Amino acid sequence: MTKALTLVLFLVVAVFPDAGAQQVESDRFETAAGPLSVQFLGHGSLAFQFADKVIYVDPYSEVAEYSKLPKADIVFITHEHKDHFDPKALGHIVTDKTLVVLTETCGRQYQEGLVMHNGDLKTIQGITVEAVPAYNIVHLRPSGFPYHAKSFGNGYVFTFGEKRVYVAGDTENIPEMKDLKNIDIAFLPMNLPYTMTPEMVADAARIIRPRILYPYHYGETDVTQLIGLLKDEKSIEVRIRNLK
Template sequence: MNISYHGHSVVKVQIGDKTILIDPFLTGNSLTDLSADTEQPDVILLTHGHNDHVGDTVALAAKNDAVVVAPVEAADYLSKQGVTNTVPLGLGGTYDLGFAKVKFVQAFHSSSYTDEDGVVHYMGVAGGILLFAEGLTIYHAGDTALFGDMELIGRRHPIDVAFLPIGGHFTMDPVDAAHAVSLIKPKIAVPVHYDTFPPIKVDVNDFVSHVKDAKVQVLQAGGQVQLNA
């Protein structure tokens, strides 16, 4: 398995000959190294419906006939935009991809999509994603505030790699995210969702210095998680 980070909240997971993209905000993302013109995902996973997470989902799904797993209302909206293979999941729901399993868990955040005409569409509840494959468990927290049941998530499903937002303003800040690590207890913690826009510019070292319960890997766009580090 190859797990890599690509700026903002974009995560790519390659399992054998299958490619999963999580929150594929590529076009307009100044921090990513990926292009919507060249990516070929088999599966797209969405934590919630904000534009900077849905990103290029419609175009990528159409070009690659990708399966899109998303919160129920987000999946419904995307199906109306021409995405032909959507899987709507509610919180607590699990879906078997055949080569991996996906489970949606709680997050504390809003979720809406603003289309090109400025119309705002409700996209259901925001969530986090648990991805189970090859004996590993990956947790992408999506956009979220700190909440106590993160401890339950980590206890119920011991986490190997956790991607946690640290940018503050819209999500946890570095100190809250570090406390989240103490609740989740992942083996590896990777900070995401920071520095993309002025409101979420932070010093990532504030996160690193406060984490006491996991190995932190700060990745640049294209950086791979070192599972055995």
């Protein structure tokens, strides 16, 4: 592992003092533009700190006490389901200076936000962000409609310094993943039946080839299966954190 991806694991006390009942883990990475820290708040909820900015992805009030967490500079919402688009959580962290980035469907309910569509590329407060597809092909509702339909949800690829971080949102191992290049860190969901099986995540990892893979939003799925499924992929490091 290179020096630039050296990990420091610690309990967040000073900046993220209390996310609720659970202790919050955080990983820290060095980038050419300064440190990047990732707080694992639970479920599909993440927080990044970079260049003096606090960035949340899919804040969800059932997994963290957002009233006790730092205010947001930017919030990214992947799609409209209540465990990803939670106005209660937003109410605690959004100020008149916060930018909320969301999908068109969410934007109809939260009109103060900036809508990004699949394929959009923007620079937001100095951070390059790509909105990429997130949807189901295999896992369908009893009606035959996908749990997540194509074009409704976003994954996001963030560039922090030179590090590219992919937060997939609710998706399966879709064909568009082959277009993701030079991903350093990937967050891939494994929450059945709504997203991917461990085998699907392993397939996605072989397509994307991140240097570090975090399974996230995994519910009761046994995430340790990934270690066995990817044991021969020496260039992909699987890191498991508390993100049920």
